[in-house]
Amino acid sequence: MPIKEEKLHIELIDLVQPELEAVERKMNEISIEVRGPLGDALRYLIQSGGKRLRPALTIAASHFNAHRDPNEINLMATAIEMLHTATLVHDDVIDQSLLRRGNPTLNAKWSVGATVLTGDFMFARSATLVAATHNMRAMELFASTLAIICNGELEQLFQLGQIDQDKENYYRRIDAKTASLFSTAAESGALLSEAPESVIQALKQYGHDLGMAFQIVDDILDFVGDEKVIGKPVGSDLRQGTVTLPVFYFMQHSGGRKQVEAVFAVPLRDRSQHIDALVEQIKASDALAQAKAEAWRFAHLAQQALLGLPQNAYRQALESLASFVIDRHL
């Protein structure tokens, strides 16, 4: 259903296109300031970027109040995307990934050291962008979000291969590693536009719920996605030992838990075939449908969060976005 996706996709992105282009220009400006290989790396990372969903959220969230300074919104949206890119750069080091979005990762081209430092530079540079808004609350929010993301990533790392964790653990983890940034992207756009506190809180909630839905869908796509689209082999999470929502549902089925335990008991080097079989079993069960229902639940929560907001094209686009993140490739 590429046409439907395209249509859903376009609604928000089209609406904020001129402002997203300004974000793109800002990122390019920053990369041009930097000499040598770091500048090249930044340009490469910017060019191989994704949908810019997070800065689009910041921009859209800033359109619910007249007191917006486009320059401040631009700084914040750029910072959000740069922080996101920095976390991806470090993720690729952590997972030793060689491909992202079908392009070679920086990690595949550079040493670990250079890759780590490039991510660090981007964290720092994103913080200087937020500082340039001169908005203390945005600054505090941004710094604490980065701490939450890192903590979430670390929890994920330390929970690899642990099937004794409960589902609450999973929700806490995806909240920290994904929903927190969606939430901050939306909240910061609203607060920089000096929107009333109720609007700020509604958009923060929307961002959080949207991020939860988004990550659950990502975790489903890891089972059923087109490798060319998701840019990594099917079952990657399970292969790395990351227990995601479909696996939790599968373990609740009769005999499911025993099967997962058996696979995780196989030494890592012999596990690949067993993982393939387990992936097929999970796909054959209704675990993915259960996870999808949960993603829909969060998408609906996101839409509900918008109910108190002024009616405008941005509210409409955010509403559609919530169903798009579910429908995108499922």
Place this chain on the structure above:
Amino acid sequence: MPIKEEKLHIELIDLVQPELEAVERKMNEISIEVRGPLGDALRYLIQSGGKRLRPALTIAASHFNAHRDPNEINLMATAIEMLHTATLVHDDVIDQSLLRRGNPTLNAKWSVGATVLTGDFMFARSATLVAATHNMRAMELFASTLAIICNGELEQLFQLGQIDQDKENYYRRIDAKTASLFSTAAESGALLSEAPESVIQALKQYGHDLGMAFQIVDDILDFVGDEKVIGKPVGSDLRQGTVTLPVFYFMQHSGGRKQVEAVFAVPLRDRSQHIDALVEQIKASDALAQAKAEAWRFAHLAQQALLGLPQNAYRQALESLASFVIDRHL
């Protein structure tokens, strides 16, 4: 001359001891907030910490004006030390170091991924500490310093094995990777105490010059230091291909450049013996004395920067510190 060192050392550290202890408590509080292995890692890193020279600078620099809020200074000094520790954690990943200050690095105990994320968390957490001062200028200064440090580290990485760079390159690099944080440590203490701009600028200049002297001495100690004290084998920089000030001076001597070129032309795996011989030649030349003279020049500049400041015990201690950083192990 351990007695002399001890005496010089004690002067600044003694003076700010109660406030340094508060920094230590703050760091411990932060580590206790964090559950699981990350909390353990933070406690380990805090316990194996160094002299706390940078937070001592922040504290001392805040004592030139009456308008100081001890809590703000504590937040900033803790942030400075935490940022410094984070850069060391990432440095150890980059250099693949297994020991620091005689203790196993986090890198030696954990995966690269966990180590990178721990550094990231500390960057983020240090930024939240600065944000808690609610001082916009401190926040901007802090974020831009982090960007400068990362950029400096990256330049160093890309200049490995390059002997065609000029001395200006070396100065720019140590300014970015070391002097910038000394400078920010001092500047931020002064600005948070709402000192007059001339005092802020003087302390910023002092921090910069002190940091330059400190790094040049570090680079000399890499040739002559006691392995047990500096915690790494003699000639480490040269072994990694980092060209430091003593090497620049050695290359200016008759035939020096040719000798360095010859060693760098040897494939890395066969280079070790040649490096040992080169280290001995550099020690036998007057390159180290020339570098030390340059360190003294910066130490004197640091002392001169203090001349306009109010006379007090802190000014006296900072003055002594400038000669201590030269005398510490030479």
